[in-house]
Amino acid sequence: MQLFPLFQDANECCIEKRSCHPNAECMNLIGSFYCRCRHGYIGDGFNCADVDECKLKINLCDRNARCINTNGSYNCQCDNAYSGDGFSCSDILNGSKFCILEEEQDVTWEATLAGGIRTYSCPSKHMGNCSRKCSNDGIWEHPDMSNCVSPKFVLLDNQFQQQLVAKEDILHGSDVLSNLTSRNSTKLYGGDIIASVRILKNLVFSRNRSRLSNFNEHDIEKFSASYSKTVNNLLDTQNLPVWKSVKQRILGIP
Ligand SMILES: [Ca+2]
Numbered sequence: 001m002q003l004f005p006l007f008q009d010a011n012e013c014c015i016e017k018r019s020c021h022p023n024a025e026c027m028n029l030i031g032s033f034y035c036r037c038r039h040g041y042i043g044d045g046f047n048c049a050d051v052d053e054c055k056l057k058i059n060l061c062d063r064n065a066r067c068i069n070t071n072g073s074y075n076c077q078c079d080n081a082y083s084g085d086g087f088s089c090s091d092i093l094n095g096s097k098f099c100i101l102e103e104e105q106d107v108t109w110e111a112t113l114a115g116g117i118r119t120y121s122c123p124s125k126h127m128g129n130c131s132r133k134c135s136n137d138g139i140w141e142h143p144d145m146s147n148c149v150s151p152k153f154v155l156l157d158n159q160f161q162q163q164l165v166a167k168e169d170i171l172h173g174s175d176v177l178s179n180l181t182s183r184n185s186t187k188l189y190g191g192d193i194i195a196s197v198r199i200l201k202n203l204v205f206s207r208n209r210s211r212l213s214n215f216n217e218h219d220i221e222k223f224s225a226s227y228s229k230t231v232n233n234l235l236d237t238q239n240l241p242v243w244k245s246v247k248q249r250i251l252g253i254p
Pocket of ligand 1: 053
């Protein structure tokens with residue numbers, strides 16, 4: 001038996017959800033509704049502002065950590081010579097050698113004891129993990145970014161590892177690669193460099209060689225222009241730290 005057979009509550013949340021602030025959730029009541037700011041925001045539900053947990057000192061950061069306010073939340077970062085997740089930081093100094101917190105290749109490498117290795121997810125939506133070793137003397141080595149690769153490079157790399165590709169694909173791929181590696185495109189990391197070198201190699205070697213011999217004068221001109229543009233892009237001085245971040249063994253350099 002229905003208790004309220006004559007009327008049904010309209011879920012205003014479905015209908016009027018748009019009136020709540022994007023950082024609020026709509027709560028349905030019988031015959032009404034209200035907007036409630038999400039955790040980390042303050043306001044009447046129609047306007048919700050970020051709570052600055054750092055300024056208001058309502059954060060759980062360790063006393064040896066720095067509080068960094070973010071939209072809707074906050075982060076904690078251990079001070080130099082301390083190690084941990086920011087909520088709990090332990091003293092790693094104790095007279096030992098260590099590498100200090102450092103920003104390199106868009107990654108914040110936390111203070112690390114000599115001989116230790118740090119591993120993080122790759123920056124800026126690149127796939128894979130990056131790592132960095134703190135030498136026994138307490139000096140950071142170059143970060144190893146050789147696994148950080150953008151999905152765009154993976155796609156192109158896979159295409160040219162396939163069996164034979166058509167002449168048009170070679171011309172198009174070469175053009176795409178020159179755009180992907182250009183200064184105005186997304187920032188390159190180690191894995192992108194490795195993928196680019198492999199694509200360049202696969203474009204002219206092995207199975208594609210027979211295709212290249214069928215190129216007419218116009219094709220050759222177009223292909224060599226984009227090919228040399230890619231090489232120039234990769235060797236741009238701004239990529240010097242990126243090359244250093246690529247493990248030499250992967251490129252086969254002794
Ligand atoms: Ca906040």
